[in-house]
Amino acid sequence: MRPSLNEMTGGMREPEMCFCIDQANITPDFLGPSAATHMVERLNPGSKNLAWDARPLYGDPLSLQRSITPSLPGLPPIEFAKHLFWVQFSYIGTIFSLIHPRQFEERLLFVYNRPADFSRLENRLIYCQTLLVLAFGLMYSVNQWSGDDGPPGFKFFKHALELLPDIHEEGSIFFVEVLCYVAYFMQNLNRRDAAFIYIGLALRMAISLGLHQEVSDPMISEKDRNRRRSAWWSVYSLDRVLSVRSGNPITIQDDDIGTSWPAALDGSIRDPWPSIVLTYYTQVSRILGRIGEEIYRKKPRSGSNLIKSVQSVMNDLSAWLGSIPDSLRIDFNELESHVNRETVSVNLHFYSCVNMTARPLVFYVIKRRLDAGANGTTLEDWKDGLAPNTVAVIESCISAARATIMIMDAADKHSLIATYGYLDGDYIFAAALLLVMVNAAFPYNEANERSMDMALNLLRKMANKGNAYLESRHALLLELRTAIDPQCNGNTEQNPNPDLQVRDNPNSDRAPSSGAAAADPETPPIALNDWQQASLFPSFGNASLQISLDDDPALWEGALDQINIDMDTDWIESTLRR
Numbered sequence: 291m292r293p294s295l296n297e298m299t300g301g302m303r304e305p306e307m308c309f310c311i312d313q314a315n316i317t318p319d320f321l322g323p324s325a326a327t328h329m330v331e332r333l334n335p336g337s338k339n340l341a342w343d344a345r346p347l348y349g350d351p352l353s354l355q356r357s358i359t360p361s362l363p364g365l366p367p368i369e370f371a372k373h374l375f376w377v378q379f380s381y382i383g384t385i386f387s388l389i390h391p392r393q394f395e396e397r398l399l400f401v402y403n404r405p406a407d408f409s410r411l412e413n414r415l416i417y418c419q420t421l422l423v424l425a426f427g428l429m430y431s432v433n434q435w436s437g438d439d440g441p442p443g444f445k446f447f448k449h450a451l452e453l454l455p456d457i458h459e460e461g462s463i464f465f466v467e468v469l470c471y472v473a474y475f476m477q478n479l480n481r482r483d484a485a486f487i488y489i490g491l492a493l494r495m496a497i498s499l500g501l502h503q504e505v506s507d508p509m510i511s512e513k514d515r516n517r518r519r520s521a522w523w524s525v526y527s528l529d530r531v532l533s534v535r536s537g538n539p540i541t542i543q544d545d546d547i548g549t550s551w552p553a554a555l556d557g558s559i560r561d562p563w564p565s566i567v568l569t570y571y572t573q574v575s576r577i578l579g580r581i582g583e584e585i586y587r588k589k590p591r592s593g594s595n596l597i598k599s600v601q602s603v604m605n606d607l608s609a610w611l612g613s614i615p616d617s618l619r620i621d622f623n624e625l626e627s628h629v630n631r632e633t634v635s636v637n638l639h640f641y642s643c644v645n646m647t648a649r650p651l652v653f654y655v656i657k658r659r660l661d662a663g664a665n666g667t668t669l670e671d672w673k674d675g676l677a678p679n680t681v682a683v684i685e686s687c688i689s690a691a692r693a694t695i696m697i698m699d700a701a702d703k704h705s706l707i708a709t710y711g712y713l714d715g716d717y718i719f720a721a722a723l724l725l726v727m728v729n730a731a732f733p734y735n736e737a738n739e740r741s742m743d744m745a746l747n748l749l750r751k752m753a754n755k756g757n758a759y760l761e762s763r764h765a766l767l768l769e770l771r772t773a774i775d776p777q778c779n780g781n782t783e784q785n786p787n788p789d790l791q792v793r794d795n796p797n798s799d800r801a802p803s804s805g806a807a808a809a810d811p812e813t814p815p816i817a818l819n820d821w822q823q824a825s826l827f828p829s830f831g832n833a834s835l836q837i838s839l840d841d842d843p844a845l846w847e848g849a850l851d852q853i854n855i856d857m858d859t860d861w862i863e864s865t866l867r868r
Contacts, residue, residue: 360408360452362417363445366424368402374427380631381430381708382474384567385639386528387520387552388467394423414453415464421450422471429478429710435756441710447475461495463521469495470525473532478712480759482536493529493541496522503548516565519552523568527575534582534646535716544576563617567632570614574639577606581646593846596650600683603647607640620693625700634701638717641690641697645720648687652724654849655684656731660774663731672732680842688728691721692741699744702751709755718748719763726767730774 365371375394383389397416407413425443432442439445454472455465469492477485496502501522505515526542533540551572552565584599620629620637659672673681698718701707708714722745729735729742746767753761 360414361449362401362406363421363449365402368398371398371402371420371424371427374424374431376427377430378423378426380706381635381711382426384564384632385571385635386470386474386524387564387568388470388524389419389423394420408453411455411459412464414455415462415468418450418453418455419464419468419471421446421453422468422475425450425475426471429475430708433705433709433755435710441479441756443475444479457491457495461498463496463499463501463517466492466496466499466501466521466525470528474528474712477532478710480712482532485532486536486538489525489529489532490541492525496525497542501525501549502542502546504550516552519549520565520568522547522549523552523572527568527572530575530579530582531713534578534586537586539587540579540582544579563632566615567618567636570610570618571636571639573610574636574643577603577610578639578643578646580606581643585647585650593843593848593850596850597846600647600651603643604683604686607643607647611640620697622693622696625696626703629697629700629704629706631701631706634697634706635713638694638697638713641694642717642720644690645687645694645724648683648690649724651680651846651849652684652687653727654845654851656727658848659731670733676845677842680845687724688738691724691728692737694718694721695725695741695745695748698748702748707748707752709752710757715749715752715757715760715763718745718752719760719767721745722749722767723770726771727774730771 366374372395375391375398379391397420400416401420406417408417425446428443428446429441435441440448451472454468459465469488473485473488473492476482476488501518505518526547529541532538551569581603584603585596614636618633618636620633655672655676659669662669669675676684694717698707698714698721701714722742725738725742725745729738732738746764749760749764749767753764
């Protein structure tokens with residue numbers, strides 16, 4: 291008999307906060323409820339694999355200490371340095387506009403052709419940014435890490451920190467861009483607190499420079515205005531991503547922002563491709579901020595308030611999906627033959643938001659089924675007793691997880707996956723977590739089962755290439771899978787038929803078959819090329835998602851209790867104890 295979720299968690303109401311504790315460091319590491327690992331801690335508390343969430347990817351405590359006498363490390367040949375720039379640009383150069391290719395080439399020539407001079411602030415920023423670009427380029431280039439000298443690019447990152455100006459020195463857009471690079475590399479090292487602090491510094495410096503508002507000075511050129519806009523929305527977006535995905539509050543409210551988007555959003559082709567990518571990616575980051583604030587941070591007073599928040603966010607996601615240009619859409623028919631990194635990043639961001647929006651409700655339904663299973667009262671069909679719109683929200687979450695894994699699998703086949711990158715690993719883990727829980731609690735569904743196996747295989751593949759952090763997360767999922775379903779030995783991963791991996795429609799529950807497809811009497815067939823327009827739930831079409839306040843009121847109240855978002859008192863108390 292399966293243990294109930296209450297038995298697994300000690301029969302007590304889950305704590306308002308979650309901390310990961312590494313025995314080597316007694317200071318607890320805060321995990322907010324929007325962090326995917328927060329759910330695992332509540333399902334399987336005390337797991338040794340959770341200690342990795344509190345541990346840096348590279349744990350030498352002296353590795354990032356600043357030198358009294360800064361110096362430049364040995365630099366690669368200049369042509370290879372240019373190659374590393376374009377590597378990192380393909381991954382983060384368009385979703386975060388932190389340096390223009392022409393600017394980098396000019397600064398690279400400065401670094402390579404002139405004697406090092408650390409006396410001027412501008413010089414130190416140039417050296418620092420150049421080293422950070424090389425660090426990211428190596429991180430995204432190296433496909434296998436072994437040894438004890440830090441992850442790919444770490445040497446350049448360490449020297450970049452030594453050259454980083456003090457925060458009390460004069461602020462500039464350049465300084466903001468460099469701080470963003472530092473924050474994001476810290477996140478890739480799994481130094482979440484440091485990343486959160488650095489991105490907070492970058493955002494506050496940007497605010498102090500007035501980047502969050504349009505300037506009225508007619509002497510400022512349109513080129514300079516666009517640079518201000520790109521810098522602002524880059525630091526804004528990165529703050530939303532790093533804050534919400536780690537469960538921390540956002541730094542600035544949208545009502546306080548008055549600057550324009552980098553792209554015109556009128557369907558014109560006059561805007562450069564990077565500006566278009568940045569704009570649509572940042573729009574999803576704005577929705578992500580709402581998810582963190584309205585669903586995970588500000589505790590709704592009732593289930594009806596939670597319904598309103600979920601409905602509003604889903605409708606915003608639907609509107610965004612309907613507005614993006616075709617060049618940014620994923621065609622699931624062509625994933626094997628064509629995919630670019632910008633489209634991968636933008637769509638993963640979108641599907642992650644769908645997942646996070648519906649996750650509290652999905653978790654609560656799974657909890658009810660596991661508890662009912664322990665009592666021998668589980669209904670065969672998980673949809674029984676649920677309102678149609680509630681079912682639609684849950685199915686959208688599952689479809690988003692499957693779509694995430696399909697996109698990541700295609701990216702891996704095209705060598706476009708970041709083995710040591712933070713976001714790629716986090717996207718796969720969050721989707722795999724949901725699929726593990728769905729497969730344990732819901733009736734067997736081959737598409738869900740294969741997607742879960744694919745997700746676990748992706749994590750294992752990245753772990754085998756030296757990502758110890760993802761190795762622990764992979765082990766954590768296997769451990770959780772066994773804890774929820776003792777009949778599963780935790781080692782039943784299979785390598786799905788590669789011919790079926792990409793062709794499976796993430797919106798379809800039909801089992802794949804060779805030859806003619808069998809009709810599913812319960813699920814009407816949906817053409818693959820209609821995936822983006824298909825109605826995962828009403829808001830994915832032209833209609834709005836209208837969840838009646840009378841739909842499953844007890845269910846939404848129960849989901850509300852599962853979010854555990856009223857954490858401020860315990861958080862402050864824990865901080866004071868440090």
